[in-house]
Amino acid sequence: MQAVEKTHTEPYRSGCPVSLGLDIFGDRWTLLIVRDLMFGGKRHFREMLASDEHISTNILADRLKMLLAEGIISKRDDPSHQQKVVYSLTEKGIALLPILTAISDWSFSYRPVGEPYVQQARAHLSPADLNQEMEDLRRLHLAPAVVP
Template identity: 60%
Template sequence: MQIVFGEGMSVYQKSLCPINLALEVFGDRWSLLIVRDLMFAGKRHFREFLQSQEGISSNILAERLGKLVEGGILSKTEDPSHKQKAIYRLTPMGIDLLPVLAQIGIWGRKNLPVTKESGATAGTLETGGPKLWKRLMSDLRKDMSNP
């Protein structure tokens, strides 16, 4: 069965399980880290993503950005200040991932050996809870509409 979602991204699936379908869009090692960097670190350009401490290679980054754009999680626009650069932003679908990332971060902070520094954002998200998440999502929606 062919399933089409996002901006025309399609996959052939035997299962319509929502978790399975979601993992088709962002279930690899890098995609949620890219979304994390957009949400919490304010990264917007290709080179900024390359500087993340996880060390994604440029070819993998290009592939994942393309997949996230095709899947409707990110948008890509030309940077008006530099015609050879692109600006990546979260779409409404991408912004809806904030509670998912918050819960993953909270789980990681609770169950894995993170440092105080690396777990700081997850700690803030846990303390602030859904009220904070809604405010952050609102801020991201405002950013999404500003060119």
């Protein structure tokens, strides 16, 4: 079987949907960055750098660049600070909410979740709750920038 070409220089391993998703999310950092934007309220590089998992600056910069290129996040100048940018989820990024929720549900069932996180359980959201959470994310991330 011939590999399908990516929009950049590396060929896809295959056309398998799991493999295609792992091309983006198959490392230990990318979904954590999405998590920080989605649930942690982090919008700036330094805020993401301060996460519990201690990502290095070069890996964070690389993953943000890839997420931007894939259209999962966007960035714009921070109107309150000239040297900062604000990262936001795009519609494509917000669509990852059910996946992050499913991973979280699985971890609560089968992994030793730390005590601070037990209080933040998002397990078993009803479809209506999931839809409401997606709407909340859209309002937060897709709203036009307010410039003072």
